[in-house]
Amino acid sequence: METIELTSALEQGKDTLEAIVKESGVQVTRCYQCGKCTGGCPVAFAMDKAPREIMRLLQLGLVEEALRSKTIWLCASCDTCSTRCPREVDIAKVMETLRIMAKKKGYITEKRMDLFHNLFLKSVETTGRVYEGGLVLGRNILGMQPFRDVHLGPSMFLKGKISPLPHIIKDNGEVKKIFANVRKRGGNV
Amino acid sequence: MKYAYFPGCSLSSTGLEYDMSTRKVAQALGIDLWEIPEWNCCGASSAHLTDQLLALALPARNLAIAEAEGLDVAIPCAACYARSKATEVEVRASKEMEQTISEVIERPYTGKARARALLDIFVKDYGLDAIGTMVNKPLKGLKVVSYYGCLLVRPPKLGFDDPEDPQSMDSLIEALGGTPLNWAFKTECCGAAHATAQGEIGLSMIERILSGAKEVGADCIATACPLCMNNLDMRQNQATAKTGEQYNLPIFYFTELMGLALGLKPEELGVNKHFVNTSEVLNKLNEALTRRDTP
Numbered sequence: 033m034e035t036i037e038l039t040s041a042l043e044q045g046k047d048t049l050e051a052i053v054k055e056s057g058v059q060v061t062r063c064y065q066c067g068k069c070t071g072g073c074p075v076a077f078a079m080d081k082a083p084r085e086i087m088r089l090l091q092l093g094l095v096e097e098a099l100r101s102k103t104i105w106l107c108a109s110c111d112t113c114s115t116r117c118p119r120e121v122d123i124a125k126v127m128e129t130l131r132i133m134a135k136k137k138g139y140i141t142e143k144r145m146d147l148f149h150n151l152f153l154k155s156v157e158t159t160g161r162v163y164e165g166g167l168v169l170g171r172n173i174l175g176m177q178p179f180r181d182v183h184l185g186p187s188m189f190l191k192g193k194i195s196p197l198p199h200i201i202k203d204n205g206e207v208k209k210i211f212a213n214v215r216k217r218g219g220n221v
Numbered sequence: 222m223k224y225a226y227f228p229g230c231s232l233s234s235t236g237l238e239y240d241m242s243t244r245k246v247a248q249a250l251g252i253d254l255w256e257i258p259e260w261n262c263c264g265a266s267s268a269h270l271t272d273q274l275l276a277l278a279l280p281a282r283n284l285a286i287a288e289a290e291g292l293d294v295a296i297p298c299a300a301c302y303a304r305s306k307a308t309e310v311e312v313r314a315s316k317e318m319e320q321t322i323s324e325v326i327e328r329p330y331t332g333k334a335r336a337r338a339l340l341d342i343f344v345k346d347y348g349l350d351a352i353g354t355m356v357n358k359p360l361k362g363l364k365v366v367s368y369y370g371c372l373l374v375r376p377p378k379l380g381f382d383d384p385e386d387p388q389s390m391d392s393l394i395e396a397l398g399g400t401p402l403n404w405a406f407k408t409e410c411c412g413a414a415h416a417t418a419q420g421e422i423g424l425s426m427i428e429r430i431l432s433g434a435k436e437v438g439a440d441c442i443a444t445a446c447p448l449c450m451n452n453l454d455m456r457q458n459q460a461t462a463k464t465g466e467q468y469n470l471p472i473f474y475f476t477e478l479m480g481l482a483l484g485l486k487p488e489e490l491g492v493n494k495h496f497v498n499t500s501e502v503l504n505k506l507n508e509a510l511t512r513r514d515t516p
């Protein structure tokens with residue numbers, strides 16, 4: 033078992049923790065570790081660290097460990113934890129903030145989830161909307177799982193649920209500008 | 222009654238039936254839906270996990286177009302609703318945010334145009350009594366579990382119903398002549414995009430919801446979210462392959478059930494586009510009506 037020097041950890045993690053508190057607007061010290069978030073979390077079974085543990089890591093200044101967890105990528109943003117927290121800690125918002133920060137630092141522990149979101153936003157920037165057919169195709173090819181869900185393709189097509197080509201909105205320049213303006217303000221997209 | 226209409230990306234693709242049934246039902250009720258011209262994707266479910274400002278700005282463009290027309294926005298998709306509502310609330314809460322957003326989208330948006338969930342519009346604005354008077358094919362004997370999912374009622378400050386035990390869809394089913402059943406999974410998460418990106422994890426989540434509905438003896442599940450629909454309908458046989466359980470549970474958008482009760486044809490509503498066969502439920506409804514009509 034690894035030994036951790038908690039006093040120095042708190043000092044080392046201070047700046048990152050401050051950034052997380054500022055970005056999310058959540059005071060992590062409010063959490064009193066009751067575990068209600070984890071009890072209600074529908075994805076806890078698949079996480080490497082439970083939501084309660086993530087909150088504890090942050091309280092102890094062990095921010096790197098939280099940022100390198102799979103948990104922050106597996107959180108489904110369903111908000112059950114934040115809704116039920118007796119201390120009104122917005123845990124889902126913390127997960128969201130950690131994930132954005134992890135991505136900036138290049139800690140991507142769930143590559144398929146990351147790929148999905150990148151393809152999604154690429155589609156929105158290019159066409160103004162999400163082209164679901166292209167999204168699934170990209171996921172299969174780039175995610176190296178070429179045959180995933182292929183059996184669904186033909187019937188989706190016949191039901192008219194997947195079109196062969198994306199719809200490109202007329203004012204798409206406006207959407208491209210939104211992305212450009214967000215980047216100008218330091219956005220990581 | 223007139224609203225701006227934001228269908229969202231899924232409703233022009235995998236959630237086609239939701240769009241078809243929304244338009245048909247609104248027309249039957251005399252609600253005027255003005256589709257936002259050249260609307261853009263609201264960014265759900267990826268923008269908020271990538272950049273906060275982008276997540277607020279994408280829905281803002283659609284809201285700004287509606288605001289210029291002086292209309293609130295009717296949004297069927299639960300995810301689009303949650304993202305758009307978050308933008309509206311943030312913009313209304315701070316002048317600084319209003320300015321930032323308006324600069325990023327290069328259009329004015331003050332938060333005056335509100336994001337409204339279509340379900341809420343039917344239940345609160347139009348009213349259950351008024352809907353009840355329009356029903357001519359009641360959903361007699363149909364046992365329905367209402368599945369609200371996560372984003373329609375959470376987070377609580379953005380929702381329009383109880384976040385743990387919402388009632389609006391249940392009371393709508395009742396107004397349509399159906400029997401709403403109580404169950405434990407009303408607001409349980411279906412895994413959203415997990416089934417697409419992380420198959421095994423997503424399937425476990427889907428399977429629990431289907432089992433929960435089966436356990437209370439539901440004939441079908443009603444939903445207000447195209448992603449929930451895809452997960453529970455399209456992937457139902459994947460869940461069966463995993464567990465060996467035959468669920469045999471048709472999933473309906475609540476708008477489809479409304480349309481059926483208003484006497485619209487299943488095909489007009491897109492009910493024939495589902496993966497899980499709906500004929501058993503449709504037959505059951507017809508039989509109940511025939512019994513009612515024969516003295």
